[in-house]
Amino acid sequence: MHRRFKPQTVLEASDASPTLAGLVARARDASERLKAVETLIPADMRAAVKAGPAEEDVWCLLVQGSAAAAKLRQLTPALVTRLNAKGWNVSSIRIKVQARH
Structure with a gap:
């Protein structure tokens, strides 16, 4: 007995679950936050920065390399200010360095 399943997009599947x-909404929120602060991050560093999850008033950024993380930590006050100006309630940003594969 073979069942045929109608293929669904991620958005269609998320509507049913x-x-x-919730996961799609969190991913979209993180992506929108990164877009809001992207211009504050030096152009040559942007590829090394990925949006992470937000929990309450703390947002996480995932960064490749400790040098990029150090520079991003210097930019944190400006990033928080921009996010709050755009309507997100952010009190701090946590920077996590990702290991290279």
Whole structure:
């Protein structure tokens, strides 16, 4: 007995699953936050910075390399100010250095 499943997009599947819908919303929020502060990050560093999750008033940025993380830590006050001006309630940004593969 073979079942045929109708292929679904991620958005269609997320509409049918509250858990998946929550994950999609969190990913979209993180992406929008990064877009809001992107111009504050030096152009040559942008590829090394990825949006991480937000929990309450703390947002996480994932960074490749300790040098980029150090520079990003210097920019944190400006990033927080920009995010708050754009309507997000952010009190701090956590920087996590990702290991290179």
